[in-house]
Amino acid sequence: MWPFLFKRLLHLIPLLLGVSLLTFLLMALSPGDYYTALSQNPQISPETLAHLKARFHLGEPWYVQYFYWLKNILHGDFGYSMAYKIPASSLIFERLGNTFLLSFSALILAWGVAIPLGIWAAVKKDSWADRACSLVAFVGLSVPDVLLSLLALWFAAATGWFPVGGAQSPIYDLLSPAQQFWDRAHHLLLPALVLAAADMAGIMRQTRSNLLDTLRAEYVTAARARGLGEGWVIYRHALRNAINPLLTIFGYSLAALLSGAFIVENIMAWPGLGRLTLEAFFAKDSYLVVDSVVLATALLVAGNFIADLLLAWSDPRIRLK
Amino acid sequence: MPLLEIKNLKMDFGAGAAALRAVDGVSLTIGAGETVCLVGESGCGKSVTALSVAQLVPSPPAHYVGGEILLNGRDTIKMSRAELQQIRGGVVSYVFQDPGASLNPVFRIGSQIMESLKLHRPEKAQDAEVIRLLKLVGIPAPESRLRNYPFEMSGGMQQRVMIAMALASEPRLLVADEPTTALDVTIQAQILDLLRELKQRLGMAILLITHNLGIVGDMADRVAVMYAGQIVELAPARELLLRPLHPYTRALIQSVPKLAGGARRLSAIPGNVPRIGHFPPGCRFAPRCPIARPACAEKIPELIEVEPGRWVRCPFGS
Numbered sequence: 001m002w003p004f005l006f007k008r009l010l011h012l013i014p015l016l017l018g019v020s021l022l023t024f025l026l027m028a029l030s031p032g033d034y035y036t037a038l039s040q041n042p043q044i045s046p047e048t049l050a051h052l053k054a055r056f057h058l059g060e061p062w063y064v065q066y067f068y069w070l071k072n073i074l075h076g077d078f079g080y081s082m083a084y085k086i087p088a089s090s091l092i093f094e095r096l097g098n099t100f101l102l103s104f105s106a107l108i109l110a111w112g113v114a115i116p117l118g119i120w121a122a123v124k125k126d127s128w129a130d131r132a133c134s135l136v137a138f139v140g141l142s143v144p145d146v147l148l149s150l151l152a153l154w155f156a157a158a159t160g161w162f163p164v165g166g167a168q169s170p171i172y173d174l175l176s177p178a179q180q181f182w183d184r185a186h187h188l189l190l191p192a193l194v195l196a197a198a199d200m201a202g203i204m205r206q207t208r209s210n211l212l213d214t215l216r217a218e219y220v221t222a223a224r225a226r227g228l229g230e231g232w233v234i235y236r237h238a239l240r241n242a243i244n245p246l247l248t249i250f251g252y253s254l255a256a257l258l259s260g261a262f263i264v265e266n267i268m269a270w271p272g273l274g275r276l277t278l279e280a281f282f283a284k285d286s287y288l289v290v291d292s293v294v295l296a297t298a299l300l301v302a303g304n305f306i307a308d309l310l311l312a313w314s315d316p317r318i319r320l321k
Numbered sequence: 322m323p324l325l326e327i328k329n330l331k332m333d334f335g336a337g338a339a340a341l342r343a344v345d346g347v348s349l350t351i352g353a354g355e356t357v358c359l360v361g362e363s364g365c366g367k368s369v370t371a372l373s374v375a376q377l378v379p380s381p382p383a384h385y386v387g388g389e390i391l392l393n394g395r396d397t398i399k400m401s402r403a404e405l406q407q408i409r410g411g412v413v414s415y416v417f418q419d420p421g422a423s424l425n426p427v428f429r430i431g432s433q434i435m436e437s438l439k440l441h442r443p444e445k446a447q448d449a450e451v452i453r454l455l456k457l458v459g460i461p462a463p464e465s466r467l468r469n470y471p472f473e474m475s476g477g478m479q480q481r482v483m484i485a486m487a488l489a490s491e492p493r494l495l496v497a498d499e500p501t502t503a504l505d506v507t508i509q510a511q512i513l514d515l516l517r518e519l520k521q522r523l524g525m526a527i528l529l530i531t532h533n534l535g536i537v538g539d540m541a542d543r544v545a546v547m548y549a550g551q552i553v554e555l556a557p558a559r560e561l562l563l564r565p566l567h568p569y570t571r572a573l574i575q576s577v578p579k580l581a582g583g584a585r586r587l588s589a590i591p592g593n594v595p596r597i598g599h600f601p602p603g604c605r606f607a608p609r610c611p612i613a614r615p616a617c618a619e620k621i622p623e624l625i626e627v628e629p630g631r632w633v634r635c636p637f638g639s
Binding site for chain 2: 224225226227240314
């Protein structure tokens with residue numbers, strides 16, 4: 001197990017290097033940069049410009065900037081946000097918290113609803129319940145995140161039942177802890193639902209088809225032939241095997257939620273990492289962009305890694321290799 | 322009262338106009354401690370008949386349209402789900418063709434055997450009993466095997482585990498559905514030896530499903546030959562092998578390769594097994610039969626007892 005873990009971590013290094021290098025390159029190739037914008041602003045004194053240039057290596061070729069960035073990262077310094085005038089790390093970690101909150105709420109919602117529904121649909125195959133689930137899943141899979149986000153926004157605005165955008169009320173700091181909790185949940189519900197919707201449909205269909213496959217397996221007939229009850233046969237023998245392919249999907253799902261959160265965050269004005277990245281990109285806030293992209297990549301890899309670990313834990317045949 | 326008495330069993334796949342008759346009037350009895358072989362080509366209904374004993378064919382699509390399956394005098398077709406769970410693994414245990422697929426891949430073999438013990442003999446549900454069972458089926462160093470997963474064992478060992486699991490409840494009848502088909506020839510002989518030995522030691526009856534006539538002579542007291550959903554010949558094993566009466570049985574025996582047979586060409590049976598739902602009218606073997614007469618295509622011949630204990634579904638066979 002440990003050599004496997006170590007190997008995966010080693011793989012991460014060239015991957016992150018490549019991603020950060022590409023991001024720097026793309027930022028450099030896109031027209032305009034933060035330094036040029038500043039230098040053309042008559043309100044900024046030449047002294048300030050010179051100071052900024054010396055401190056952050058502005059105006060230098062991108063590869064030089066890249067190596068300074070890399071050196072700083074290795075010393076635990078994530079660079080400085082030009083637009084916000086504060087260290088990038090404090091910005092990123094605050095936004096990362098929001099993205100995690102949104103993604104994991106959506107994850108729990110999606111899996112918590114999809115798995116029981118998928119099991120139900122498989123056990124009651126071809127019943128009205130199965131058909132209804134299929135129909136809802138079909139709709140869920142067909143409607144893109146973007147449209148669903150807009151619909152949710154319209155719904156929030158039209159009914160006034162939910163806040164339009166944001167993660168907390170302006171008066172958040174004045175509320176009691178219980179009120180703060182409800183305020184957060186109130187803001188979270190719609191974005192989390194939108195983010196969970198598409199995933200839910202996919203996971204439900206997958207659960208259903210996996211369980212139908214394992215219910216046809218010979219070991220299920222053999223378990224019935226030993227006199228085991230139908231509930232035991234389904235939930236222990238069949239479901240235990242149907243889980244394995246789902247764990248792989250779980251890894252992708254982790255990764256997809258983070259990138260899916262990007263769209264939902266931007267449309268529904270959720271102050272998360274995705275929105276920060278986009279804003280930083282428009283502001284040419286290069287360190288912030290690279291930091292966020294590298295972090296998102298690391299999270300994606302971590303998602304797949306967690307899925308691998310879960311799969312090894314669940315399936316003894318994989319443990320051996 | 323025989324242990325198992327199948328009376329004129331008729332089973333369809335599907336219902337109404339789309340119904341396909343898979344088992345058509347099969348009657349078979351097995352006495353306590355007896356070994357009966359059910360022989361036939363794939364798709365002749367032998368496995369479905371065997372699975373029907375404990376109602377293991379999913380329904381739908383299966384529909385029992387006639388007959389009875391009396392196990393210890395009680396009809397399993399009419400049993401409730403709770404009663405069926407009692408007899409499954411209790412009175413009748415099953416061993417299937419592919420042990421690799423019949424053992425659940427994600428559970429240790431010890432816990433799978435324990436599951437059967439807890440269900441049918443809870444007072445004996447201890448590791449010691451699991452070890453005793455593994456020893457009984459000839460698994461070396463059973464103590465260290467308890468915590469093995471199925472994929473860590475060879476096919477022969479897996480089949481021994483399946484048999485141990487079947488024996489956990491001390492069944493009166495063991496149904497073995499092609500238990501050696503998926504195994505190497507040398508392992509096949511070991512598993513058959515084991516079954517024969519266990520039968521003598523434990524006094525249980527065996528219903529052995531096979532398409533391999535070589536096994537029949539070794540194992541069976543009596544043999545039923547099935548063709549297209551019907552029994553065409555039923556006889557004591559020795560007599561059937563030495564003097565087959567039905568032309569299909571004869572053809573089957575002639576198509577078995579013999580080691581001492583020299584370079585003789587094997588006689589294959591011409592034509593194909595008719596598919597379910599496309600059975601010919603009259604005798605179902607008539608289109609492939611070397612001695613068929615025009616009359617054969619008109620009416621299905623009756624299964625007639627031509628000598629004591631010898632039943633044949635062909636008026637011209639003897």
